Amino acid sequence: MGMTMTQKILADHAGMEKVEAGQLVKVKVDMVLGNDITTPVAVKEFRKIGLDRVFDVNKIAIVPDHFTPNKDIKSAEQVKFIREFAREMGIVNFFEIGQMGVEHALLPEKGLVVPGDAVIGADSHTCTYGALGAFSTGVGSTDMAAGMATGEAWFKVPEAIKFVLKGKPGKWVSGKDVILHIIGMIGVDGALYQSMEFAGDGLRHLSMDDRFAMANMAIEAGGKNGIFEVDDRTIEYVKEHSSKPYKVYTADGDAAYAAVYEIDLCAVKPTVAFPHLPENTRTIDNVGDVKIDQVVIGSCTNGRIEDLRIAGEILKGRKVHPGVRCIIIPATQKIWKQAMSEGLFHIFIDAGAAVSTPTCGPCLGGHMGILAKGERAVATTNRNFVGRMGDPESEVYLASPAVAAASAVAGKLASPEELEY
Amino acid sequence: MKAKGKAVKYGNNVDTDVIIPARYLNTSDPAELAKHCMEDLDRDFLKKIRRGDILVAGKNFGCGSSREHAPIAIKASGIACVIAETFARIFYRNAINIGLPIIECAEAARGIDDGDDVAVEFETGKITNLTKGKEYAGVPFPEFMQEIMASDGLIGYIKKQLRVES
Numbered sequence: 388m389g390m391t392m393t394q395k396i397l398a399d400h401a402g403m404e405k406v407e408a409g410q411l412v413k414v415k416v417d418m419v420l421g422n423d424i425t426t427p428v429a430v431k432e433f434r435k436i437g438l439d440r441v442f443d444v445n446k447i448a449i450v451p452d453h454f455t456p457n458k459d460i461k462s463a464e465q466v467k468f469i470r471e472f473a474r475e476m477g478i479v480n481f482f483e484i485g486q487m488g489v490e491h492a493l494l495p496e497k498g499l500v501v502p503g504d505a506v507i508g509a510d511s512h513t514c515t516y517g518a519l520g521a522f523s524t525g526v527g528s529t530d531m532a533a534g535m536a537t538g539e540a541w542f543k544v545p546e547a548i549k550f551v552l553k554g555k556p557g558k559w560v561s562g563k564d565v566i567l568h569i570i571g572m573i574g575v576d577g578a579l580y581q582s583m584e585f586a587g588d589g590l591r592h593l594s595m596d597d598r599f600a601m602a603n604m605a606i607e608a609g610g611k612n613g614i615f616e617v618d619d620r621t622i623e624y625v626k627e628h629s630s631k632p633y634k635v636y637t638a639d640g641d642a643a644y645a646a647v648y649e650i651d652l653c654a655v656k657p658t659v660a661f662p663h664l665p666e667n668t669r670t671i672d673n674v675g676d677v678k679i680d681q682v683v684i685g686s687c688t689n690g691r692i693e694d695l696r697i698a699g700e701i702l703k704g705r706k707v708h709p710g711v712r713c714i715i716i717p718a719t720q721k722i723w724k725q726a727m728s729e730g731l732f733h734i735f736i737d738a739g740a741a742v743s744t745p746t747c748g749p750c751l752g753g754h755m756g757i758l759a760k761g762e763r764a765v766a767t768t769n770r771n772f773v774g775r776m777g778d779p780e781s782e783v784y785l786a787s788p789a790v791a792a793a794s795a796v797a798g799k800l801a802s803p804e805e806l807e808y
Numbered sequence: 809m810k811a812k813g814k815a816v817k818y819g820n821n822v823d824t825d826v827i828i829p830a831r832y833l834n835t836s837d838p839a840e841l842a843k844h845c846m847e848d849l850d851r852d853f854l855k856k857i858r859r860g861d862i863l864v865a866g867k868n869f870g871c872g873s874s875r876e877h878a879p880i881a882i883k884a885s886g887i888a889c890v891i892a893e894t895f896a897r898i899f900y901r902n903a904i905n906i907g908l909p910i911i912e913c914a915e916a917a918r919g920i921d922d923g924d925d926v927a928v929e930f931e932t933g934k935i936t937n938l939t940k941g942k943e944y945a946g947v948p949f950p951e952f953m954q955e956i957m958a959s960d961g962l963i964g965y966i967k968k969q970l971r972v973e974s
Contacts, residue, residue, distance in 0.1 A: 411952055428836045428876050435963050436970070454834060461834035511874040511898055527876035527902035529962045536966060541952070575821055576868035580897050609868060611897055664821060751830040751873070770872060772825040774848040779829075 389639020391547040392614050393582040396522040396636050400505040408546035408643075416446070418500060419534035420508030422490055422747075423451035423462070426469040428528035429509055433472075433535055441476045442538035448480040448499055449473050450490040453747045458754035488719025488745045491515035491603060491687035496719055498629025502617050503636055507531070507540045512687050512769065514605045517583075518598035519625065520617035520635060525606060545611045547582035548573070549644045552589030554653040559803045561697070562597025563689055563767065563787040565650065566604045567658040571668030572648070579609035581645060584638065586616045589652045595624045596693040603688045604769050607665040657802055659765075660785035663773045671790060671802040678710070681764040682795040683776075684788050685716025685743070686750045689767035692722050694788040699731040701792035701803050702738040708798030713740035714756045720745065740795070752776045758783075765794040809930040809957075811888035811909060812938075813861035817922040820866035822849065824878040824899065827870065833877055841877050842884035859886035862926045864917055866892065870899025876906060883908040889928050891935060891946070893917040904953050905962040911935065913946035930957075 390398065390405065398406040400414035421429050426449050433441075441447055449469055454462035473481035480499060487493065491512050494500050500516040506523035507513065509531035516523035526540065534540050550569065570577070583605045585598075593601070598615050605613025615621070617635045625633055656670040684690070684698050695717060707713040715735050717723040723745065726732060735742055748755030750768040758764055758777030763784065766776065771783035784800060793803040826849040828841055835841070846853035863882065869892035870878060879902045882890065890903070893914040903910045909930055916935040920926055925938040933948035949957065959965035 411950065424830075424833045424875060424877075428880075431836070432963050436967055438970075453830075459834060465834060465836075509874055509876075511872065513874075525874040525898050527874050527898060527905060529876060529905035530901060533962050533966050536970075575871060576894065576896070579868065579894060606872075606898075609871065609896060751825075753830055770823075770825065772823045772872060774829050775825050779848040 388643055389641040391582060391642045392584055392636050392638045393522050393547060393612060394544055396503060396505055397542060397544055406544045408544050410544045411541060412544055413539050413541055414505050415538055416507050416534055416540055417504040418446055418448060418506040419531060420448045420490060420494065420506065420510065420513060421531050422453050422510050423455060423466050423469065424453045425509035425528045425531060427465045429531035429535065430469060430472045432529050432532035436536050438536055441478065441535045444477045445479050446538065447478050447535055448494060449478060450482045450487055450493060452487055452489050452745065453751065454753050455487065455746055456484050456744065486720060489687045489690055489747055492691055492718035492722065495519060495599070496628060496721055498631060501625050501629050501631045501633035502621060503634030507534050511606045512603050514610065514612045515599055515603040515687060517602035517605065517612050517614035518595060520615060520621055522612055522614065524612045545580055545582045546645045547584045548578055549584045549586060549647045551587040551647060551649045552585060552652055553587055553649060554589055554651050555592045556652040556655055559657050559789045560655050561787045561789065562593055562600040564658045565652065565655055566601040567660055567668050567785065568655050569650065570604065570608050570665050571658065573608055575607060575664050575666045576609040578605065581610055583608065583610045583613040585613065590616060590618060592652060594693055595620060596691040599691065600688050607769060657787060657790050659790060659800060660771055662771050662782040662784065665771060665785060674800045677763065677784065677800040679765050679794055679799055680711060680762040681756060681758060682711060682713045682791050683749050683756055683764060683766040683768060684791050685718060686747065686768040687718065688769045689788050690716055690718030690722065692725050694767065695722070695726045695731050697788045698792040699734045701789060701806065702740065702796070703734045705738055705796045707739040707795045710798050711795050713795040714743060714749065715740050716743045716746060716748065718745055749776055765791045765800060767791050809909065810928065811860065811862060812927040813888055814858070815862050815864045815920045815922060815924045815926050816857055817864045817920065818849065821868045821871055822865050823872035824870055824875050825872055827878040828875065828881040833875065836877060838880050838884035841881040845881040845885040854885060857886060860888045861886065862928065863887045863890045864920045865890065866917060867894045869895050871896035874898045876902045879903040879906050879908040891916050891920070891928070904956055907957060907961045911946040913944050916944035916946060919944065
């Protein structure tokens with residue numbers, strides 16, 4: 388029996404001809420990632436090992452992005468602690484304020500992850516790089532510490548669910564709607580311990596930014612990783628961003644899958660996940676009258692340039708509803724500069740939206756847009772758990788940038804089609 | 809290794825944001841984190857439990873963020889073991905890595921009620937509901953994970969490995 392894409396990457400990185408689902412393997416990793424929340428714990432664990440150097444100063448990335456620019460004294464202490472560690476160890480890829488971005492938008496943009504890589508990150512959304520045809524998965528701080536020490540990680544080889552994408556999505560349907568649709572279909576543990584493999588003709592209608600958003604939320608279905616077939620668009624992206632050698636893996640024709648789903652992209656509608664689980668999805672024509680207090684457009688899911696362009700298209704010449712705070716957060720410095728040069732900030736500011744420096748900030752209820760008791764937000768982020776963006780009695784509705792921007796104008800959950808053109 | 813205590817029970821999809829809300833993640837001190845354990849799900853959690861008690865939950869326990877602060881907070885709050893129908897995979901890894909005993913057993917997770925007295929044997933996976941007089945066969949840890957736990961977590965295991973190699 389053949390292997391899935393993920394199994395082939397794991398086999399190669401374990402120095403084995405073949406692996407099977409359920410097998411425990413030790414793999415060499417190409418990148419170990421951490422942020423300002425998870426790295427402090429990892430550094431403390433790393434110190435316990437007693438090594439005075441990391442396995443490879445070029446294969447570790449530390450991105451203070453969650454509570455930065457430092458929101459309080461304790462956060463500043465945490466970042467100072469990891470900054471000093473990075474300096475002491477000579478870690479090349481430590482991204483300071485001014486160079487940093489939201490980690491999962493930043494690493495592909497900096498060319499630090501390429502097809503065929505095996506990546507672990509002490510952040511659950513590390514699965515984002517599956518969009519590039521890499522195996523990447525979230526781990527905890529202790530795994531990060533072990534990875535920094537040895538350049539290796541233990542995995543149970545996962546089986547996979549295959550999603551065969553067909554057809555072309557409609558005008559206002561993005562990768563975010565497709566992945567919310569899928570999570571609604573299979574549930575928040577629908578891919579528990581499994582890979583989600585995305586393939587099919589429909590891929591050619593999905594941009595890299597669409598694919599990043601989809602792979603990003605594999606964890607929201609419980610997946611170990613999400614991974615996309617590599618095509619011309621992937622290669623074009625990689626050549627533009629990286630000089631690292633890459634390797635394209637394809638699933639064997641006789642690879643076994645736990646399940647295969649066909650997704651007709653032209654039938655997917657703009658989709659919203661209601662509180663308090665990403666699986667509580669409704670199509671936009673079915674959301675009813677949900678008045679909102681805040682809109683957040685940003686995050687590792689949807690803070691990329693295409694997301695901002697879509698928001699710009701909708702907000703141009705319109706005003707954010709007087710009852711709504713609209714916060715737009717480009718995910719990296721490069722995206723920020725691009726959005727600025729395209730005139731998007733004029734559109735946002737004229738519409739009455741605020742534009743922030745890159746940060747994870749409000750997505751996890753850190754800072755830059757915390758909700759009060761009873762308040763509701765539409766966010767392009769990835770989680771809507773109880774208290775995720777603030778008070779335990781606040782609510783988060785997950786949506787695409789198009790729906791978020793339209794909702795900012797309407798003052799309630801709305802489709803772009805409901806606005807006048 | 810064994811645990812024996814009263815069960816405190818929750819439902820499906822208990823996520824890491826309710827286990828330890830992100831607003832408290834500007835520290836990694838276990839005692840500080842423990843003060844806010846399960847706060848957004850159950851404000852009385854810390855009043856309810858005693859050191860050595862057993863947390864019982866449904867499917868997909870620990871879903872969401874990779875924050876190791878979640879199993880750290882649970883362990884530091886005094887919980888001796890978590891029994892669930894299933895665990896989210898990062899939480900599962902993290903719990904093993906930091907030495908918080910966890911065990912998967914759907915029958916036990918469903919059969920044990922809040923307040924029941926429960927005993928767990930980790931090597932065999934045997935779970936006993938002392939209140940109801942019932943036994944359940946949980947999934948014991950794979951051998952290599954038992955090795956990690958016997959080394960007091962992943963760091964101890966790595967230290968041993970490095971010594972062997974050098």
